[in-house]
Amino acid sequence: xxxxxxxxxxxxxxxxxxxxxxxxxxxxxxxxxxxxxxxxxxxxxxxxxxxxxxxxxxxxxxxxxxxxxxxxxxxxxxxxxxxxxxxxxxxxxxxxxxxxxxxxxxxxxxxxxxxxxxxxxxxxxxxxxxxxxxxxxxxxxxxxxxxxxxxxxxxxxxxxxxxxxxxxxxxxxxxxxxxxxxxxxxxxxxxxxxxxxxxxxxxxxxxxxxxxxxxxxxxxxxxxxxxxxxxxxxxxxxxxxxxx
Amino acid sequence: xxxxxxxxxxxxxxxxxxxxxxxxxxxxxxxxxxxxxxxxxxxxxxxxxxxxxxxxxxxxxxxxxxxxxxxxxxxxxxxxxxxxxxxxxxxxxxxxxxxxxxxxxxxxxxxxxxxxxxxxxxxxxxxxxxxxxxxxxxxxxxxxxxxxxxxxxxxxxxxxxxxxxxxxxxxxxxxxxxxxxxxxxxxxxxxxxxxxxxxxxxxxxxxxxxxxxxxxxxxxxxxxxxxxxxxxxxxxxxxxxxxx
DNA sequence: TGCTAATGTGTAAATATTACGCATTGCAAA
DNA sequence: TTTGCAATGCGTAATATTTACACATTAGCA
Numbered sequence: 166x167x168x169x170x171x172x173x174x175x176x177x178x179x180x181x182x183x184x185x186x187x188x189x190x191x192x193x194x195x196x197x198x199x200x201x202x203x204x205x206x207x208x209x210x211x212x213x214x215x216x217x218x219x220x221x222x223x224x225x226x227x228x229x230x231x232x233x234x235x236x237x238x239x240x241x242x243x244x245x246x247x248x249x250x251x252x253x254x255x256x257x258x259x260x261x262x263x264x265x266x267x268x269x270x271x272x273x274x275x276x277x278x279x280x281x282x283x284x285x286x287x288x289x290x291x292x293x294x295x296x297x298x299x300x301x302x303x304x305x306x307x308x309x310x311x312x313x314x315x316x317x318x319x320x321x322x323x324x325x326x327x328x329x330x331x332x333x334x335x336x337x338x339x340x341x342x343x344x345x346x347x348x349x350x351x352x353x354x355x356x357x358x359x360x361x362x363x364x365x366x367x368x369x370x371x372x373x374x375x376x377x378x379x380x381x382x383x384x385x386x387x388x389x390x391x392x393x394x395x396x397x398x399x400x401x402x403x404x405x406x407x408x409x
Numbered sequence: 410x411x412x413x414x415x416x417x418x419x420x421x422x423x424x425x426x427x428x429x430x431x432x433x434x435x436x437x438x439x440x441x442x443x444x445x446x447x448x449x450x451x452x453x454x455x456x457x458x459x460x461x462x463x464x465x466x467x468x469x470x471x472x473x474x475x476x477x478x479x480x481x482x483x484x485x486x487x488x489x490x491x492x493x494x495x496x497x498x499x500x501x502x503x504x505x506x507x508x509x510x511x512x513x514x515x516x517x518x519x520x521x522x523x524x525x526x527x528x529x530x531x532x533x534x535x536x537x538x539x540x541x542x543x544x545x546x547x548x549x550x551x552x553x554x555x556x557x558x559x560x561x562x563x564x565x566x567x568x569x570x571x572x573x574x575x576x577x578x579x580x581x582x583x584x585x586x587x588x589x590x591x592x593x594x595x596x597x598x599x600x601x602x603x604x605x606x607x608x609x610x611x612x613x614x615x616x617x618x619x620x621x622x623x624x625x626x627x628x629x630x631x632x633x634x635x636x637x638x639x640x641x642x643x644x645x646x647x648x649x650x651x652x653x
Numbered sequence: 654t655g656c657t658a659a660t661g662t663g664t665a666a667a668t669a670t671t672a673c674g675c676a677t678t679g680c681a682a683a
Numbered sequence: 684t685t686t687g688c689a690a691t692g693c694g695t696a697a698t699a700t701t702t703a704c705a706c707a708t709t710a711g712c713a
Contacts, residue, residue, distance in 0.1 A: 172416070173492070173518055222492035222518065246490040246520050248417070248466035274417055274466065274518070276490050343691080360693075361671065384690040385678035404652065587660080604662075605702065622710095628659035629709035 169215035172270035175225045176213035176277045176311065177241075178318030179234070181284025182335040184344055186300040187351045188284065189315060190233065193295035194308050196264055206257050208306040209299075211314060213275065215267070226278040233296065234289070240281040240334040244321040245314075248274035252310045261308065277314050279321055281334035326352050327407045330371070333392035341379055341387035342366055349407055369405075371396035413459035416514035419469045420457035420521045420555065421485075422562030423478070425528025426579040428588055430544040431595045432528065433559060434477065437539035438552050440508055450501050452550040453543075455558060457519065459511070470522040477540065478533070484525040484578040488565040489558075492518035496554045505552065521558045523565055525578035570596050571651045574615070577636035585623055585631035586610055593651055610634075613649075615641035 179190040189211075196206040212233050216225040223243070231237055253262060253273060262269055289296045299305065301319060304312075326332050332348055333340075346362045349355075366372050371393045379386040423434040433455075440450040456477050460469040467487070475481055497506060497517060506513055533540045543549065545563060548556075570576050576592055577584075590606045593599075610616050615637045623630040 170416070170516070172414070216492075218516070219494045221494055222490065243490060246466065246487060248460075248520065250463045250465055272414070272462070274520075276492065276518075341691090358672070359691090360673080363692075364694095365670095379691095382690080383680050384688075385680085385692085387691055408648065585660090602703070603660090604704080607661075609701095623660095626659080627711045628657075629661085629711090631660055 167217045167219070169217055169267060171215070171267075172273050173222075174213055174215045174273050174275040175222060175229060176211045176275050176314055177226055177230055177233075177280050178211055178244075178277060178315055179230065179280040179282060180301075180318075180322060180335060181282055181287070181298055182348055182351065183284060183298075184347060185351075187335075187348075188298040188300055189304070189319075190289075191297055191299050191305070191307070192233075193297070194261060195295075196261060206261055206308070208257070208308045209297075209304075209311075210308045211277075211311045212296075215269065215273075222276050226276075226280075230278075230280055230282075234282055234287050236282055236287060239283075240279075240331055242279050244277055244279045245317050246274060246276045247310060247314055249310075258309050275314075277318060279318050279325075281322075281331060283335065283337050285337050323352060328405055330369075330392065330394075330397055330405055332407075339375060339377070339389040339391055341389060343387060345372075345390075353407070366390075370400055411461045411463070413461055413511060415459070415511075416517050417466075418457055418459045418517055418519040419466060419473060420455045420519050420558055421470055421474055421477075421524050422455055422488075422521060422559055423474065423524040423526060424545075424562075424566060424579060425526055425531070425542055426592055426595065427528060427542075428591065429595075431579075431592075432542040432544055433548070433563075434533075435541055435543050435549070435551070436477075437541070438505060439539075440505060450505055450552070452501070452552045453541075453548075453555075454552045455521075455555045456540075459513070459517075466520050470520075470524075474522075474524055474526075478526055478531050480526055480531060483527075484523075484575055486523050488521055488523045489561050490518060490520045491554060491558055493554075502553050519558075521562060523562050523569075525566075525575060527579065527581050529581050567596060572649055574613075574636065574638075574641055574649055576651075583619060583621070583633040583635055585633060587631060589616075589634075597651070614644055615639075 181188045181190065191209040192212050194206055194208050194210050195204070197204055212229055214225070214229050216222055220228075223241075226241055226243070227237070230239065230241055250272060253259065253271060262271070284298065304315070307315065326349070332345065332352070335348060336344060342363050343359075345366060346357055346359065350357060372390050373393055373396070375389045375391060377389045379389060425432045425434065435453040436456050438450055438452055438454050439448070441448055456473055458469070458473050460466055464472075467485075470485055470487070471481070474483065474485055494516060497503065497515060506515070528542065548559070551559065570593070576589065576596070579592060580588060586607050587603075589610060590601055590603065594601060616634050617637055617640070619633045619635060621633045623633060
């Protein structure tokens with residue numbers, strides 16, 4: 166691995182959706198006293214890493230995302246940079262950094278990314294550290310200033326999902342209209358009328374009905390749809406709008 | 410001046426409005442061969458500077474903005490971080506950096522800020538370098554990757570002005586409805602129907618009519634209004650919307 | 654006094670949003 | 684085989700919002 170830049174890092178707020186809840190991907194941060202095995206730190210963080218010399222920041226984020234999820238070419242977008250002088254100054258964080266092998270600066274600026282992935286297609290590669298999906302409203306204690314970063318990422322998702330068709334990134338390629346509705350309701354914390362929601366979606370020419378139905382459900386199976394970015398780009402004149 | 414961090418900077422895209430055009434504040438970047446006086450570089454850049462050790466990034470931006478405009482407590486918001494490995498690698502930029510006294514890294518990540526100021530209240534403090542307002546569609550050649558930064562800043566302004574009441578930041582405290590309309594038309598590149606625009610604005614309870622009229626115009630003087638952020642925050646339930 | 658260049662107001666038509674009820678389908682239990 | 688369940692799929696009326704558009708008013712200035 167080439168050398169990293171000691172004072173610049175990237176953190177990813179990676180969202181997934183399991184048809185019930187909106188989840189975020191976290192990594193366990195655990196530190197034990199070598200001899201006594203006493204637990205010094207046991208909390209969670211977003212996934213992140215320092216950027217490499219000669220590496221574009223976007224590429225650093227993509228690298229980290231791929232190493233965690235195995236996924237490439239998914240929605241990944243910078244949303245904010247956190248660089249307060251004291252952001253790594255609380256005792257636990259200092260302790261953690263001291264125990265890391267690499268020589269990190271004590272003043273690190275981190276560029277935060279928002280990522281949306283189809284979590285049904287991902288099996289977490291656990292590697293040496295514990296990685297887990299947490300529902301966004303049941304988060305454990307987060308290290309560093311990651312709570313703040315997470316909140317801002319969620320805000321950005323909520324903002325953006327209303328004006329751009331990025332919700333689809335959280336669903337499998339083929340999805341039903343109810344699944345899409347549940348997703349939007351989860352993200353925005355609202356409820357839509359089922360019939361009006363359907364009407365609205367059917368107007369979007371880039372949400373394309375398939376000749377195929379849902380399987381393995383114990384009720385009337387719903388029709389499946391796909392999202393076409395190509396059609397979306399072509400017909401962009403109509404404003405995308407999922408306002409509450 | 411305390412020491413700066415060599416690989417992290419801040420750049421500000423500062424917008425102003427002169428009731429006709431939307432302008433951006435630029436600084437001249439000029440370099441002459443010491444002996445022959447041959448002009449090696451003569452172009453323009455956004456205003457920016459490296460951050461100081463122990464200085465929060467937001468504070469660095471505020472410091473730079475104040476040093477240029479004399480203004481404090483104006484609209485200032487981070488919008489994107491630019492950190493491609495090669496962003497300062499073109500010959501002119503390398504030459505410029507070589508001639509700067511301070512020891513800058515050749516890999517600098519810059520955090521870009523969007524600022525909106527009432528340019529009618531500002532007299533530029535020229536200092537040692539030439540500072541000028543340029544209409545956003547008549548920009549001169551920009552150094553570094555500042556063209557790209559500017560474009561993204563303008564995009565952000567256009568986005569944001571439609572969903573949040575930030576346009577007022579570009580106007581004097583007291584303004585007429587036509588001035589507000591011209592501002593929105595300039596930013597969004599559209600035209601609004603005068604009567605419908607007025608109707609819309611008058612519905613906003615946080616745009617408050619004064620018992621005072623425009624002076625020094627040679628036609629029927631218009632009523633003056635002020636924007637009240639306080640009232641806005643209180644009545645935020647209604648969505649702010651200046652969609653095209 | 655009259656001209657000019659803006660401001661200031663109201664209404665009808667078109668469009669978009671909301672509210673809401675009933676028939677249909679496939680599975681599973683009786 | 685029938686019946687009940689749970690969700691899908693469809694249509695219409697009421698309401699709210701947006702758009703289009705025309706004429707009277709005011710202050711400065713010639």
